[in-house]
Amino acid sequence: MSASGTIEGAAHREPHAPEATIGRKPDYLHAESTLRSWFFTTDHKRIALLYLASITGFFVIGALAAGVVRLALVVPNGAIMTNDTYNKAFTIHGVVMVWFFLIPSIPATFGNFLIPLMIGAKDLAFPKLNLTSWYVFMTGALFTLVSVVLGGVDTGWTFYAPLSTAFSNTWVLPALIGVTIVGFSSILTGLNFVVTIHTMRAPGMTWFKLPIFVWTHYATSLIFLLATPVITTALILLIAERAFHVGVFDPAYGGDPVLFQHLFWFYSHPAVYIMVLPGMGVISEIVPAFARKKLFGYRFVAYASIGLASVTFFVWGHHMFINGQSDLASLVFSALSFAVAVPSAVKVYNWTATIHKGSLRLDTPMLYAMGYIGLFVLGGLTGLYLATLAINQHIHATYFVVAHFHYIMVGGTVLAFLGGLHFWWPKFTGRMYSEPWGRVSAILIFLGFNVTFFPQFILGYLGMPRRYATYPPEFQLLNVLSSAGATILAAGYIFPMLYLVYSLWFGRKAPANPWDAKGLEWETSSPPPTLNFVSPPEVPRIPYDYPIQATESKDQHR
Amino acid sequence: MRTPLSTLTPADRAQLKQRMRKPVLTFLALLALLAVNVTLGATLPFAHVWAIELGVVALMAATILLVSMEVIEEPPLIRLFSGLGFFWVCIMVGMTLTDYLGR
Amino acid sequence: MSEGLAKGVGVARAHHFESVAQQREATTLGIWAWLITELLLFSALFLVALILRIQHPEATVAAARHLKFWIGAANTVVLICSSLTMSMAIEFSRMGWQRAMVRAMLATAALGTLFLVLKGYEYYADWDEHMMPFLSSRPFALEETPAARLFVNLYYVATMLHAVHLFTGITLLLGMTWMAAKAGFLSRHQNWIEIYGLYWHFIDLVWILAFPILYVVNRGT
Numbered sequence: 001m002s003a004s005g006t007i008e009g010a011a012h013r014e015p016h017a018p019e020a021t022i023g024r025k026p027d028y029l030h031a032e033s034t035l036r037s038w039f040f041t042t043d044h045k046r047i048a049l050l051y052l053a054s055i056t057g058f059f060v061i062g063a064l065a066a067g068v069v070r071l072a073l074v075v076p077n078g079a080i081m082t083n084d085t086y087n088k089a090f091t092i093h094g095v096v097m098v099w100f101f102l103i104p105s106i107p108a109t110f111g112n113f114l115i116p117l118m119i120g121a122k123d124l125a126f127p128k129l130n131l132t133s134w135y136v137f138m139t140g141a142l143f144t145l146v147s148v149v150l151g152g153v154d155t156g157w158t159f160y161a162p163l164s165t166a167f168s169n170t171w172v173l174p175a176l177i178g179v180t181i182v183g184f185s186s187i188l189t190g191l192n193f194v195v196t197i198h199t200m201r202a203p204g205m206t207w208f209k210l211p212i213f214v215w216t217h218y219a220t221s222l223i224f225l226l227a228t229p230v231i232t233t234a235l236i237l238l239i240a241e242r243a244f245h246v247g248v249f250d251p252a253y254g255g256d257p258v259l260f261q262h263l264f265w266f267y268s269h270p271a272v273y274i275m276v277l278p279g280m281g282v283i284s285e286i287v288p289a290f291a292r293k294k295l296f297g298y299r300f301v302a303y304a305s306i307g308l309a310s311v312t313f314f315v316w317g318h319h320m321f322i323n324g325q326s327d328l329a330s331l332v333f334s335a336l337s338f339a340v341a342v343p344s345a346v347k348v349y350n351w352t353a354t355i356h357k358g359s360l361r362l363d364t365p366m367l368y369a370m371g372y373i374g375l376f377v378l379g380g381l382t383g384l385y386l387a388t389l390a391i392n393q394h395i396h397a398t399y400f401v402v403a404h405f406h407y408i409m410v411g412g413t414v415l416a417f418l419g420g421l422h423f424w425w426p427k428f429t430g431r432m433y434s435e436p437w438g439r440v441s442a443i444l445i446f447l448g449f450n451v452t453f454f455p456q457f458i459l460g461y462l463g464m465p466r467r468y469a470t471y472p473p474e475f476q477l478l479n480v481l482s483s484a485g486a487t488i489l490a491a492g493y494i495f496p497m498l499y500l501v502y503s504l505w506f507g508r509k510a511p512a513n514p515w516d517a518k519g520l521e522w523e524t525s526s527p528p529p530t531l532n533f534v535s536p537p538e539v540p541r542i543p544y545d546y547p548i549q550a551t552e553s554k555d556q557h558r
Numbered sequence: 559m560r561t562p563l564s565t566l567t568p569a570d571r572a573q574l575k576q577r578m579r580k581p582v583l584t585f586l587a588l589l590a591l592l593a594v595n596v597t598l599g600a601t602l603p604f605a606h607v608w609a610i611e612l613g614v615v616a617l618m619a620a621t622i623l624l625v626s627m628e629v630i631e632e633p634p635l636i637r638l639f640s641g642l643g644f645f646w647v648c649i650m651v652g653m654t655l656t657d658y659l660g661r
Numbered sequence: 662m663s664e665g666l667a668k669g670v671g672v673a674r675a676h677h678f679e680s681v682a683q684q685r686e687a688t689t690l691g692i693w694a695w696l697i698t699e700l701l702l703f704s705a706l707f708l709v710a711l712i713l714r715i716q717h718p719e720a721t722v723a724a725a726r727h728l729k730f731w732i733g734a735a736n737t738v739v740l741i742c743s744s745l746t747m748s749m750a751i752e753f754s755r756m757g758w759q760r761a762m763v764r765a766m767l768a769t770a771a772l773g774t775l776f777l778v779l780k781g782y783e784y785y786a787d788w789d790e791h792m793m794p795f796l797s798s799r800p801f802a803l804e805e806t807p808a809a810r811l812f813v814n815l816y817y818v819a820t821m822l823h824a825v826h827l828f829t830g831i832t833l834l835l836g837m838t839w840m841a842a843k844a845g846f847l848s849r850h851q852n853w854i855e856i857y858g859l860y861w862h863f864i865d866l867v868w869i870l871a872f873p874i875l876y877v878v879n880r881g882t
Contacts, residue, residue, distance in 0.1 A: 123677040125687040191694045198635065199687040200678075226646045229698040233705035237818060244795040246814040248709055254720075254808035259712055262654050263705055313649050317657065328660030332653075531677075577756060581748035588741045588869075596734045599877035608878035615873045622866045626744055627859055633686075636693055643697035647704040654708060658715050 025534075027430065027527040042127035043530060048113035049428070050134050051104060056497075058100035058141065061148075063493060065093035070452075070483040076476050078469040086469040087154035088170070094157030095175060099182050100141055102409055103271060105417050106278035107224075108137070108189055110424060111217045115193060117427075117521035117528065118211050120202025120537045125195040133188035136181060143178030147171035156467060158268070161249035161260045165241040173242060180235040183228045186274075190224025193217055202520075204539035208302070211519050211543055212295065215302045216281030219309035223270045223277075226313070231267030234260060258324050265316035273312045275409060276376075277305060279416030280347055283369050286423050287351050289517035290366035291358025293548035297350040304343035311339050321392045330389055337387035344380050348373060358548055363515075364438030368419030371446040375411025379404055382457065397467075400460025403453045411449055418445070418496060425500065426510030430527040433503040437495055445492035451485025518545050584625045591618045666851065667757035673849040685852055692856045696863045699826070703867050706819045707874050713812050714879060720808035725879030727792055727803065728816060732783040733876040736776050740865045743772035747861045754854040759847055762854065766838045769861065773831045780824055793817075816875050823871060826864050833857065 025031075028045045038046060068089040072080050081089075112130065116123055124130050147153055153175045155164040164172050197218045201210075238260065240246045247253035249260040288295045295301065317325060317333030351373055360366070382404040385391050395401065425433055455478040460466075464475050471479065513522040520537045521528075566574070595614045598607050624630045629640045671681065678684040714721045746768040753762035787793060791802040794810035795817065803809040837857060840846060 121677070125678075126691060127677065187695075187698050191691060191698075194694050195687050195691045198690055199683055225694055225697050226642070226701060229700075229702035230650065230705045233702050236822070237706075237709070240795075240814070240818050244814070245797070246795060246818065247811045248713065248815055253810060254717060255811055256712065256716060258657070259709065262657065263708075266650055266654075266705075313646070314653060317653070325657040326660030329653075329657035332656050573756065577752045578749065581745055581752065584748070585741060585745040588744070589738065592734070592737055592741065595873060595877060599730065599734075599873075599880055602881045605882065607881045611873055611878050615870060618869050619866055622744070622862055622869065626748055626862045632689070636689060639690065639693040639697065643700040646697075646701060650701070650704065651708055651711065654712070658712055 025529055027525060028530045029430065029527050031530045040131070042123070042131055044112050044116055044124045044127065044130055045428075045528065045532075047130050047134055048109050048111075051108040051112060051137070052428075054134075054138065054141070055101050055104055055109065058096050059493075062093050062096035062101055063490065065089050065096065067486065067490065069093060070486040072469060073471070073479045074483050076471050076473045076479070081469075083469040084154060087156075087467075088152035090467060091153045091156055092148055095144060095153065095179065097409075098157050098271075098275075099179050100137075100144065102275040102413055103182075103186060104137065104189070105275070105413060106282060106420065107193070107217060107220055107274070108133075108185075110213075110282065110420050111193060111220075111278060112189070113428060114424065114521055115196060115214060115217060116200065117524065117532055118214050118519055119197065119200060119205055120520050120533065120539065121196065121200035122531045122533075124192045125200055126192050129188050130192055133185040133192070136188065137185035140178045140181030140183075140185065143174045143181060145178075147174035147178065150174070158264065159235075159238060160264075161238060161241065161257045162251065165238060165249060166252070173239065176235055176239050176242070180232055180239070183232045183235075186224045187228050190221035190228070193221040194225065197221075202537060202539055205520075208299065209539060209543050210302075211281075212284035212298070212301050212305070213278075213281035216277040216284070216305045219305040220274050220277045223274050223309050223312070227267040227270040227274075230263055234263035234267070237263075258320065261320050261323060262316070262325075265319045266313070269316035269319065270309075270312045272405075272408065273308055275413045277308060279372065279413045279420075280305065282416040282420035282423070283351060283372050284347075285517075285519065286365045286369040286419055287354050288544045288546055289423070289515050290361045290363060290369070291355050291548070292361070292546050293354055293358035294542075294546050295350065295544040296353035296356075297346070298543060300346050301350050304346040307343040307346075308340065311336070311343065315340060315387075318387050318392075321389060322396050334387055334389050334392075338384065340387075341380065341384060344376075348377055348380075362439075364433075364435060364442050365419045365423035365515075367439060367442035367446075368415045368422065371442065371449075372412060372415040372419065375407050375415065375446075375449070379407025379411055382407065395460055397465055398460035399456040399464045399466055402466050403456035403460060406453045406456070410453070415445070415449075418442070421496070421500070423515070424521075425503070426514045427521060427526050427528070429504055429507075430510050431503045431507030432510050432514060433496075433507055434499045437499040441492045441495035441499075444488060444495070448485050448488030448490075448492050452482050452489055453485070455479070455482045455485075518543070580625065584621060587621055588618055591621070666755050670755065670757045670847045670851050671849075672852050688852055688856055689859075692859050696859065699863060699867065703819070703822070703871070706815065706822070707870065709815055710812070710819075710874055710879075713808075713815065717808035717811065718882070720803075720806040721812045721879050722882055723803055723806050724809040724812035724816075725876065727790070727809075727813070728876050729783045729786055730876050730880070732779055732786070733872050736779050736783075737868065737872050739772050739776045739779065740868050743769045743776070744862055744865045746772060747858050751854055751858045754847060754851050757847055759841070762847075763838055763842045766834060766841065766854075770831050770834045770838065773827055773834070777824060777827060777831075780820065812879070819871055819875060823864070823867055826867070830861055830864055834861070 028043055031037075038050065041047060041050075068081070069086065072078065072086045072089065074080065078086065112124070150171045152170055153168070153172055154170045155168050155172060159172070159176065164176075197210075197214060237246065237248060241249050245253075248255045249257050251257060284295060284301060315333055315337040317329050318337045321330050321334070362370075382400070386395065386401060386404060422433065422438055425431070459475055459478050459482075462475070464471050510526045512525050514526075515522075518540065520539070523537050524533050591614050595611050598611055598614075623640060627640070629637055632640075672684060674681050674684055678687070746765045750762050750765035750769060753759075753765055788799075791800055792813060793799055794801040794803075795814050801810055803813070834857065837853060840850075841854070
């Protein structure tokens with residue numbers, strides 16, 4: 001809402017005209033400009049940008065490591081690099097991408113920036129804690145980077161015992177310490193979100209008026225709180241095991257390595273939903289905005305978010321079917337894993353129903369969102385193969401698994417991240433990016449991604465195991481195809497980094513609401529003032545109040 | 559200057575007594591329950607005494623949560639959060655035991 | 662809880678909250694969310710203890726019977742006493758009796774320190790009895806049952822983790838006591854005492870769970 005106090009409906013506003021700035025206080029980006037004002041800020045919007053800059057750096061590191069892996073696999077005999085280098089490359093890729101990019105990616109950046117705006121609050125409940133969480137994150141990152149600089153780690157991102165405790169001769173300890181520390185930053189972020197969403201909503205902003213983005217972040221935050229401490233304990237035991245030979249995970253002393261896997265996956269399976277749920281929130285914002293249509297089945301999507309966050313705690317054993325757990329456990333975990341498909345499908349059906357008979361605009365964010373839906377469906381359905389006990393015996397720890405989770409993590413989370421980045425870029429920076437370049441790179445990423453990872457489904461089904469530096473020569477064609485796809489994907493990633501940065505200085509000034517979208521974050525200026533709203537925002541009658549509203553059940557927005 | 563006790567007015571004494579009643583009673587209850595557990599642990603009177611010991615521990619934990627930490631007086635949201643963690647511990651233990659009790 | 666506060670006792674509103682009630686609600690919910698994570702952190706260790714008991718019953722009983730049962734029991738009494746003094750500090754803060762509150766807080770910190778001293782003595786006694794299997798240079802008293810080292814080492818991880826929490830708690834408590842002794846503290850930050858009290862009680866609660874799980878239930882067969 002502009003400082004002049006004029007209240008215009010969205011329909012009357014010319015969407016592409018920047019608002020008058022005379023007499024308005026400087027926005028959060030220009031309020032102060034010293035380094036100190038950035039590194040000691042308690043403004044959730046600035047902290048979000050600190051996170052955005054850091055995770056972009058980690059994304060580049062992780063992507064480079066992936067490039068090394070794909071390079072090594074161009075030839076079947078492992079001639080390009082030593083096996084040790086290969087092991088370290090895929091470990092760095094996994095550790096950095098999972099813990100330093102995917103987990104904080106959407107929550108710590110978009111969540112941090114948008115949750116207070118979306119609920120009409122001035123800031124998160126604990127601004128200093130928010131800043132602390134970024135410093136904790138960077139401290140953990142420092143430890144992990146030190147382990148990489150000293151010579152790397154070769155255990156894979158899962159740190160399975162006893163490889164990580166008794167056999168690996170690499171820098172496992174600093175990496176473990178780094179990952180342990182980073183967990184605390186997740187916990188602090190999740191705690192802040194839970195408290196903020198419960199207590200800081202503007203008057204009239206009831207739970208069923210919240211955007212789905214806020215719902216999914218609430219669900220994610222609960223997982224942060226309930227799952228992260230368990231992996232902290234598992235990693236503490238692993239550190240003690242490696243440093244002092246505690247023995248609880250070491251079969252040499254009668255310990256049980258499977259116990260580590262239980263504790264590890266009690267966190268790391270829900271962590272999949274830490275990575276996926278926020279992306280679902282992003283898609284739930286983009287799809288209605290570009291279909292000009294109210295989100296179909298709002299309540300079901302909201303409940304499905306909480307449903308996913310709960311069900312995900314009952315299925316971790318499906319990572320361990322052939323690792324020696326009891327048949328009873330495998331049976332129970334397998335059966336429950338199928339339940340995950342229900343809330344996931346609820347979401348996908350509701351997005352497609354929103355698109356159906358909408359008035360579509362295929363701008364960059366929507367291209368990413370459409371890509372997301374397709375790839376998430378493929379990734380999700382292959383998950384059902386893996387949850388099936390008998391098929392799992394065949395494809396466990398093969399490239400089928402690698403392809404499956406990359407369809408979820410990259411096809412899902414990274415596409416949602418990029419879609420959200422383009423969607424809210426005008427709000428974050430006050431600038432418009434180049435739309436043609438945006439579309440070109442969205443399409444490049446979609447194509448490059450599929451060329452990279454679809455062959456891996458076939459490779460895995462034919463029996464190529466993951467994490468091996470060599471493979472039989474008959475797999476070379478598909479591996480070369482996969483590596484070629486990775487170069488397309490890389491080009492698709494490089495373009496946004498260039499044109500988005502370019503837009504910071506040379507982009508067109510963004511209006512408050514360039515997409516004519518609904519939601520309180522579009523009611524304030526772009527970029528927003530330091531305390532988010534000049535005057536208290538008016539909470540809309542219903543969420544997603546777009547022109548096209550399919551008639552659903554009457555009481556959907558009681 | 560509120561201490562020592564001799565300088566307190568009768569009104570202050572009454573307030574002190576009323577305010578300290580609950581913490582002191584809680585304290586005594588916790589000590590009594592601990593005494594039961596220590597006795598059982600030291601004497602091991604019969605097999606499977608651990609079941610009773612765990613029951614006593616549950617009582618102690620409930621006392622601290624409900625009375626010392628005043629969960630009983632809190633709004634429903636806080637009550638929900640105080641129970642949420644325990645519920646999740648049950649999920650963790652229960653699902654892990656499907657493995658260890660099924661081997 | 663905000664009811665039952667004496668005159669002049671309260672909380673100063675931070676700029677990003679709309680009201681003091683909102684601020685109180687947020688901080689209370691915040692500490693409870695944090696305590697959930699603490700509970701799961703320790704429960705994972707308790708789960709490991711349970712699995713050890715299931716997989717190695719004899720060795721676990723042998724190991725548990727070697728722990729210093731009476732020091733553990735005495736330490737439980739110490740922490741229950743500190744819970745009492747912490748509850749008293751909270752009540753004094755609500756009554757506005759600042760000096761009594763500061764003394765109760767100091768007593769709490771002293772009891773916490775006593776716990777750590779007793780714990781240190783216990784570790785020394787363990788060392789003396791060759792009950793430190795993680796020290797490769799020192800023979801282990803229960804060498805004939807190798808799996809006993811798992812439970813004993815787990816005992817160290819769990820008690821050290823608890824001791825770290827207690828040490829952090831004492832440090833925070835002393836820092837807060839220093840601030841709480843200044844004039845006007847109770848009119849601005851009374852809820853700090855309540856929030857901190859919840860943390861302290863919970864660290865006690867963790868020990869109340871850890872003592873039987875490590876020392877008591879595994880003594881019997």
